[in-house]
Amino acid sequence: MTRLLLLCALLTSLACHAHPDIQRLETKAGVPVLFVAAPEIPMFIARVVFAAGSAQDGERPGLATLTGALMGEGTVRLGTDDLHARLEATGARLNTGVERDLAWFSLKSLTRRKYAEPALALASEALVQPRFDATDFKLVQAQMQASLKQQESAPAALAALAMESLLYPGHPYGQPAGGTEVSLAALRREHVQDFHRRFYVAANALVVLVGDLSQTEALRIAESLVGKLPPGTRAPKIPEVPARSEPLVHHIPFQSAQTHLSLAQPGISRHDPDYFPLVVGNHVLGATAVSLLFQEIREKRGLSYSVSSHFSPMAVAGPFEISLQTDQANTAKVRKILRETVARYIAEGPDEAALVAARDNLIGGFPLRIDTNRKLTDYLTMIGFHDLPLDWLDRYPEAVAKVSAQEVRDAFQRRIRLDTMVEVLVGPVAQEP
Amino acid sequence: MPLLLLLMIVLSASAYAAPPAATEYKLSNGLRLIVQEDHRAPVAVVQVWYRVGGSHEHDGITGISHVLEHLMFKRTRHLATGEFSRRVAERGGTENAFTAPDYTAYFQQWAASNVAESFRLEAERMQHLLLDPEEVANELKVIREERRLRTDDDPGAAAFEQILAATWQTSPYRQPVIGWAADIEQMQLEEIRDWYVRHYAPNNAAVVVVGDVKPEALRTLAEETFGKIPARALPLAKARPEVPQQGLKRLEIIDPRLRVPSLMMNYKVPGLTQVGPGEGAPAEWEIYALEVLAALLDGGASARLPRALVRNGGPALSASASYAASSRLMDLFCFEGIPREGVSLAQLEKAFRAQIARVQESPPDAQELARIKTGVIAESIYQRDSPFGQAMLIGSLIAVGLDWRLKDTYVDDIDAITPAQVQAVARKYFHDDVATIAWLMPEARHD
Structure with a gap:
């Protein structure tokens, strides 16, 4: 069967x-x-x-x-x-x-x-x-x-x-x-x-x-x-991550053709109440080749080969990170476009058509996430380790389908703070911010 | 465990590893369709393989196959720019493409009910690609960024590019797939269009589908989509054989960005595409014996290189061997290693050479060979877990002109190899007249 x-x-x-x-x-x-x-x-x-x-x-x-x-x-x-x-x-x-x-x-x-x-x-x-x-x-x-x-x-x-x-x-x-x-x-x-x-x-x-x-x-x-493992005791819980309150820009001078740029903040845990609005919202923002960031930075302007944003949900708040690389001469230009694009997305939220497309992609692509023994092993690890409900996979499509544009905008406005993010630049010194 | 018991564990090859069934059709325009059923999940992977890649290019236009691969996601006669990807995404698909020395391939993975859409979309861009000058210029910028990222700013990759260029004299395998920077810089729209027209024809393509599908139904779908595209005369693929090498080639790559020194030893050896009745051509068993040799040296944690060169106080932090048995042209048996602190590259090279000499001097013992064969059989079963991997196997064989059914006889062919045959290929193929040895160092030697 x-x-x-x-x-x-x-x-x-x-x-x-x-x-x-x-x-x-x-x-x-x-x-x-x-x-x-x-x-x-x-x-x-x-x-x-x-x-x-x-x-x-x-x-x-x-x-x-x-x-x-x-x-x-x-x-x-x-x-x-x-x-x-x-x-x-x-x-x-x-x-x-x-x-x-x-x-x-x-x-x-x-x-x-x-x-x-x-x-x-x-x-x-x-x-x-x-x-x-x-x-x-x-x-x-x-x-x-x-x-x-x-x-x-x-x-x-x-x-x-x-x-x-x-x-x-x-x-x-x-x-x-x-x-x-x-x-x-x-x-x-x-x-x-x-x-x-x-x-x-x-x-x-x-x-x-x-x-x-x-x-x-x-x-x-x-x-x-x-069966033969000693009983032992559980590992201590990982402490919660404090919220950031100050922006930070860190430049590492480096001899390279490109500047590597990352923009990040602590994101979400596996149990975050905003998990679905944020993950679906990020799908519109920067998870795919039809996403906003990919279109603005690569497709329209040819400024980077790989540009993406992603959440890494962990036991406690794992990072939310946007990263790209660009010819060092374009660094200032890309920083500006990136910040403007993200700021606009946080302010306006996803447009309805893009949100529907993102939900369809996540729901339609769902069977692909569990189509091999290897991938199932990874999902069982996640469910078991983070004590998620056994029907987490079962409920995933419904949970994605329910996310509205308003919820995404609301979650991004509450949670994603461009003004307190950490920015890391690795590249030649000429582009000192 | 006693020795005898270990030997008994060796599997009887074909009985256990019966391969999944696949079916091939050839349309009247020459397009080949191979369908392998996998009904575990209601999904399918569709791959379209074109027999064109970096090794078909000549000086001045290197990287053009890869440039075309990028542009295939743009505008076509019936699809606006971005439409292709949008259609795949909204139905839950993932898509991408890859270019290699021997081929270019495109794929979608999605619900099996979408295979028809894959065929329609792929048939559209097989015949109706439109190249817009502005979009081409923009995409060339993206590709320059890709080259900076993958090669120019990666000292290991930059060194590897130089080593390949030094290893091969006349074989097109000396060219980087992404292209030399100057060639990308000067690429002309007309050249790209010409490359597309010449190579993207149904009779130069194979469509591979693995998933929850029925072969006969896909045949009909293929006739209705790809089947409507007329065949075209394909460009003459001129033979560009590697000229014989005289003596050992050595090079030193000095780059302060290489924080850790390393060694690479390339031996030019034949693969399955060189097998034939002609004089000097290798027998088929020789290729499988070389495969066994690669596994003997590096086919798991119990293999010789990790045991003798890395663990037990060996001279290396890492040591590997790899063999490309199914390339379109003569390819490489390659050794790579990183020396431990205090070990020179000369000493590490000597240690690798001693391992080669060891196989040349005495055949592997039966127990060692049995373990390797068991690993190969087990791996062929584990591989069935990945539909994408199965499609890759079929497509990559077809793309170099080999029979994809070789994947199904592989286990038996490996099983038939004897210790004496492993020793024989080690003696026949590993000598300095086919070797290129590169030392990669952060600074010049002071000796």
Whole structure:
């Protein structure tokens, strides 16, 4: 049976309200499990998600990222080479990732038992009893140091780093996730072990499963993956982000052909009451190739290759950011057009036709957001991690359809403050603002 | 786990990885339509592939295929500028396009019921593009910004452009797809129009659809849209083979923006398009043996380069190998690495060469080869999760003149490779007379 077709056939409206059947299960130790059966391909993705993102770095910027990179590199029992060889002999793949709010540890495997069983046993061992080999630790530390050096010549990366620290002074979101030269040099293997002991625990975990499995198999897989995690305690909540009250323009002199320009402010959390008016409104403003900013800056004037605006909803207010790059000679001109366009949008709100088109795009494009196991895994991660209702996907099209031009204008006027935004410019000095 | 058990896990290839069914039609005007069904979700991806890209260009007009790709989103006889994108957006579609050395492709992803609209829109711009001088001038500005962003202000990309230009002498793969800055600067509207007229014909295109669709219905739709466009004589694609290289090529790229030194080693090797009965042409198995060799070196965390060069105190912070097996022309087997602090590029180069020599001297053992084959089979199953990826696979094979069904026999062809064959291709293809080695450094050496 197809995932969406049957449900779609029952509905006649243009907006297909079909949604994946998300089952919420729980392991014996109480770890929540979100599962969607996807029987069409003989594979599954099992992802364990922890509140162990770089927002938990504390006094040691880079620690969460370094820990995540070392997960799956050897176990207490098996050396790193040995673990990789055994795991890859089953066709399975282990992946890890570290974001600001969360870290994940993901196994992709074929579903046949003779491959899945050994893969799961190895993955579980790697998760619960990581080796954190001293040689591997030094390697990842050196790789992160090299990557910091490479960022020194990447204007986009410099702009992003500066923007984080200026938008979130004194807040965990403001620290560099990749660490600093000083913080990386100070990291020790013991810090990684402590971080793992503190955050990679049952009370801090969530399992997401998508694949060719029955509910019973799904629960068994979840149990075998996280059943041996120590109970532990939840990670502390990430503090709220204070509102800004002053404008700030920061210029980083840099030898480049283009100026990179970013304009940002703290935006919204996953639970923000203005979530839908702001996201739909941003779709009109700068999310697509038919958006206002794209038309004004690229299509009409040829001033930038890529110009866009976006919200990054997080546990607490993630950034709302507009960014573009332009020939450094055009910097002053682009700054003016950008500010005027955004100011006009905030004042006037979207015109009705553009709003309808944006809603249609979001609603009509909705099935594309969940059409693969991989994308479903991402959505389940989001729903589970942020405790969103299980029918969040189901209600998404309706919620978008209800957003009016008045609501968008009202939300943008209350929330988007051009007069207190942070502006970061990376480029030649001649354009000093 | 004991060795025996590991060996037993190796899959029997074809039994498990039965590929999804696809159907091909050829319209009377020469346009090819390939449809692969995927009924998991009520969506479809439509890709239109043209057999023209950076490698079809000559000096003075480099970047023209990419310029045309940008302009294909502008005005046509029946659609005002912006209309195309507006129509796709309001129906929930996402769209874009990409240009590569061998091809240019356009795509929409949306509800499967919109495939008819895709065909109408794509058929319209296949035959009725209008080039407005002001719009062309404006778009050339956008493309200059794109070049600044992607190449000029990115020291790694700028270096790579120089390395390709040094690697190839007569092959058009020496040209950057985005074009040399001066060529973009001087691009003429007439040249672009001419490029469009010459290359955008149904008999130079393939339409690939993967999704919740029925092949026969799409055939009818294709006849009604693309089928109405007359075939045209295509320009003669002159052969521009790479002249034989004599001895090793070396270059040093010195750019203070390169904060971290790195190494690149390019070996010119044949791919599937060079396979044939002719004298000196490679046998088909050689290409698959080179694929296995690439996986042996860098096909996962258990492969040789990460194990020997990066982990366990190896000389590199990163080390990779890649092989382009299905390009239109002879292409590269490429090694890249970043040395650890205190390791010179000379030492890193030596370490890479030692890995090549190791395969040349002794065949991989059976267990190692079995692990690689299992990975290839598993990957072919994981790949089915992405309809877009499936369409890419089909389109990119057709665009270089290969049979797209090769994707379905790939697993079996890899499975048939023996340890001795891997050693044989390592001996045959890796020598200095086909190599270009580049050292990328922030400052000149002081030795």
